[in-house]
Structure formats: C-alpha cells, structure tokens
Amino acid sequence: MSRSSPVTFAREPHPAPTPPDRRAALLHDLAFGRTFTDHMVTIRYVEGRGWHDAKLAPRAPLAMDPASAVLHYSQQIFEGLKAYRTADGGAVMFRPLENARRFQRSAERLAMPVLPEATFVAALDELIKIDRAWVPDGDGSLYLRPFMFATEVFLGVKPSAEYLFIVIASPVGSYFKSKDAVALWVSQDFTRAAPDGTGAVKCGGNYAASLLAQLEGIKHGCDQVVFLDAVERRWVEELGGMNVFFVFDDGSMLTPPIGGTILPGITRASILTMAGDMGIPVREAPYSLEQWRADAASGRLKETFACGTAAVLTPIGTVKTRDGDFTIGNGGPGTRTEELRSALIDIQRCRAPDPHGWVHKVL
C-alpha cells in the first residue's frame, strides 16, 4: 500500500494541551473509553466535491444542526483499533488496513461515500503522532475510534449528501475489570442481525439494538451477551462486541462462519491464521446452543473464548440461559486461550516476529 494519502491534513495543534502531570495521572488509572487525547482528525465530504477540509485540530464538542440526518436515521459507521507502545519508545498499530477495508464495506452497506484506505490510515498516523505522549506504557494501549456520520440538514429518508469523518483516541486499560473468565448471557428473546441486514458491518444501529439484551444479561449477573441466529434461534453467532471460539479435548477449535450476520473480526481472522501457523486444526462451522451445552457437560469442550480488539482474548467460564446455566471446563481461564492470547499480544507489541506483516509502524 502506498503510505501517501491523497489528502493533506491542516495542523492546528492544541493551544493548551493537557499538562504532563495531569496526563500522567490520567494514564495511571485507565478505564475503557473515558479518557481522551488532546486532538482529533476531521475530514468533510460533500457530494460533487468529495473529501476535503482534512484537519488535525484540538478535540472539541461538535456543533450540529438538529435536523442533521444522522440524528434521525442513524446513517453512521465506526471502527475500533489500537496503537501500542513498543520497547524502543515507538508506536505501532495492528492491521489498520483491515480496519480501513471494513470501514469501506460498512460505508457501502449504509449507502455512504467510501474513504480511501490510504486516507483512513494516514488520519490514524497523524493523530497518533501528535498525541504520541498519550500512548500508554505497560499493558495499556491507545484505542482509536474512527467514525463517520451523515450531516446533511434534511428530514427526508435518503442517503445524506454530506458527511463528517472523525478520529478520536482514548488511552485504555483492560476492557473487563477482572482477568478471570467472564459469564455470558444467551439472548433468546432478542436477535442481533438478520440475513441480508447489517450484522456484517460496523454501524451504530447494530449496537443500539443490542443494548436491551445486554441489560438483560447484566440483570442475570453476566458480563456480556451472546446472540443466536435470527432464523432458527439455535446457532451461536457472536457476542455484542466480540467473536467467539470453542476449544475441544482433541486440541481442535471451532468458530462460527462469517455469513453476513456476524462481524468479520480482525482478531478472529488473526487467530485463524495463527492457529494455522501453530498447527491447531480450526473449523469455521455452525455450532448450536444445544451442542455447546452438551459438549460442556460431557467434557468434550475444554474452553470457550471471546475475541476482539477491545477484549483481546477473554475466557468464558459460565454460560447462562433461560433454561439453566452451564460451566465450561473448570470455569476459569484455559491454557489454549492463554497461549493464543500471549502469542497475539507479543506480535501486537513487537515482542515476537511478525511473519504476516500485521504490524504498522507509526513512530
């Protein structure tokens, strides 16, 4: 890929960035997604004119007309990826081109203009460079949130003629507070995505529609929700914000296939490749809730883990359903999950060779 972007960013550095001692205090106590860096990238799009007015400017509230299309019809998409501090003090991103491509697919599905891959990656590079002091050391990382929404002031239902693309960044610690295995609630009353709908892309509406199920899960003492397919209400699809893998007693793994209703996770794809490298047999095949329960009971199923940018690999210990709960393995983290998790983190943080060229150096 060419690293030059067709867009030139006007730089307006923050006149009063966060003082270093305040920043150090914020970086010391990281939650997920509550602290933000000093800058943001913005790029505008207008039909007939294309992408223009690319800026790197102080992060600030947006002024929006109340009739902006996104506020009514949710024409909005986003991405999520991380930058990591390396041992030499540099910073890298993990597979940003894959996020750029998924963002393009999301844009196409929502009838939005496609941002060139090189511009997407350049916007991330620019933000990381100017806010480089915000990339945490140690286990933390800088979560990058590119997003785009419809800004045309018009109440008719049609694709907007104007858009705003923004990137903000948030230094983060772990997504889950505990390092232990998490509990999942199986959503049997609500589905996430229907065939030919928007499940395979990253639009805000998918997440809005998952919140009630998430609340139901929390009411049952669970950390996350897992969704079943919308047709037979039987096949395990994915979590609200993560894909899922199953590990069996013969050492093999299984993950639900990408078929239009599941988000094609970049972590999922990376694990499939790594498993191939490590000689672990993996199948992309449907897996039912009944089978999951039966395999957990018989001991054939050893581990289940969730995976995604935010959660990395997170072990699942307990599954709760309206027909009763079941435990996977001993209910704690499993060895295969731990092994794959460390192998992935080592590549992401440049502590291991990167045979597939996944790491993108920024600094």
Ligand SMILES: Cc1ncc(COP(=O)(O)O)c(C=O)c1O
């Ligand atoms: C619904 C959903 N599934 C899976 C994932 C995992 O995707 P990735 O590994 O690209 O972060 C995410 C997170 O982006 C998600 O929101």
